[in-house]
Amino acid sequence: MCVPKGSIYDRSTVHGVVLRNVDDIGLIRELEGELDLDVWRAGMPGVKDAHIMVRPQYKEKFLARLDEAGIQHYVHNNDVVRALDDFEVKFNQWKLRRNNDAIYNTYPRYGEIEAYLDRLGQEYPNIVTVVNAGNTFEGRPMKYVRISTTNFEDPNKPIYILDAAMHSREWVTPPVALYTIHRLVEDLRNEDRDLLENVDWVILPVFNPDGWEFSHVQNRMWRRSRSFNATISPICYGADLNRNFDIFFGTFSVSSNPCSDIYPGPFAFSEIESRNVRDMLYLYLNRTQIYMNMHSYGNYILYGFDNYTLPHNVAQLHFVAAAMGAHIDARKMADAPYYAVGNSNYVLYGASGTSQDYAQEIGVPFSITLELPEFDDYGFVVPPEYIEQINTETYAGIAETARLAYLFYRHRL
Structure with a gap:
């Protein structure tokens, strides 16, 4: 870095x-x-x-x-x-002290994440399948895992889709995704067996691999994708992937400046990464009950829509989001803020072209944006000492939403 x-x-x-x-x-x-x-x-x-x-x-x-x-x-x-x-000095010192620490308790490079997913696929072939959603602009595979006891063939099981690191500087999000995978596969506890038996999982640890690597080797605060089109800008790269989906595209909370961090791209789905996730959503749409888009930071659990309208099932959506917040808050550090829950436009701010709104619009019942907690004044550069706390408290919220997803899905059937 x-x-x-x-x-x-x-x-x-x-x-x-x-x-x-x-x-x-x-x-x-x-x-x-x-x-x-x-x-x-x-x-x-x-x-x-x-x-x-x-x-x-x-x-x-x-x-x-x-x-x-x-x-x-x-x-x-x-x-x-x-x-x-x-941050860089302290992180390097921490890595030396915590040599060979678990991948979900540090900030790994993308190659390490790929290797971890591949290893799980080899060691747990009965429940883990590694899938490439498609390659990035720079040619990296966007790998995710499907976790299922029934090879994704049981129509009675809802699907839970979770992704992280859409904005590459939000380093604390992939560890949560990796920890969730670990708890479902390598460390499945008796109290969590229902999560594996009743729910099928799709977990994409890094939405933006090109940006993730760039944030590690060139620019720690890099947010966007890494696409390049000289006809748009001869000097600026990428677009905000959370402004690039085809819903309210380019209408608010965006910039026409291709160098801006909130540049939405020249048109909806201009970025291969957002197209890959779009295709992944459609692939599993018939059974997907929850889409969880993880970000950092601010202690928010948000849902659509960003144009001051609400989904038809907003009561149930708020119930699921609030239950998630309550389970995380019950395990938070004593001096950490409580989570705020609600419509993204009213609680935080509206943004056009988000994956949250897109997933809700195409039919995912519970499409949620999770903004992970803030600690002291660290902002995006969260010291790695906090990772374990964030992982464990957030996993509790993820587990609760999965259980509610199962109940709502079974009720629908």
Whole structure:
């Protein structure tokens, strides 16, 4: 991993913004595209402040706009490069101390994740099948596992689809996916046998392998895919995969600047990675009960739609999401925030072209975005010491939603 001095983050700062109401959120959304802001934490009016990274050339204008609107703000991090350098040093030291640690308790490279999935497929052929959803722009296979005691042939079992690392800088998400695989396959406990016997699983640990690798070797804060089209931009790569799905495409919370982190791409499904996941969703659509799209960070459990409308089954959807939050909160660290649950537009902010909205629209009953917890002021660079805590508490929530998925599915039959 390297983000050298003089990089794009040199002299960038992160500012806390005290949100009062939805108008303040609207202004941040407006400035996000106008000033190429990087929203680390969207915040919630009256509950938690937003964290916004600002490049030096836009800092004066950004703060002036906040002052004009009467919005309080403060410096949250005055040296982003130093924070990233400190994380790299501490992570490398931690790896030396924790040599040969389990793959789900660290931040592995993509090749290590592939090897782990392949090993499980070889050692547990009766329940694990490794599948390539398709190759990425740079040619990496998007591998996922199917976990099933009945080879995905039992129509009485719902399917649970879970993915992680759509935004590649959100390093803490793949360990949760890998830990879930581990608990279902290598460490299946008596109290969890129903999860394997009653539910079929599709788990994609890394949605964005190209971005994942780039974030490890070049730019720790890289978010987008790594596609390149010189006719669109001769210098900028990729698109925001969570703006690239064909629902409300390109209409809000996006930027037309191909260098922006919220650039949705030139058209819906322009990115091979989002097309691969789209095809995966359709492959299992007839029995899929839950689609869980994991992100970091902020302690949110969200559902659609992002255009101020609600799904027809919103009562049941909220029930499942709230049950997940309750089971995670029951195991959280004492000083960690509680999860906020609700419609993504009302609780957080609306974004067009999300996989959450797309899965809900095409017929997945419970399509949920999970924003994993925040710890202290670490943002995206969560120290690896917290991984085990995040894994165990989140797995409890995943297990509860799987049980509810089974009950709702059986009731439907």
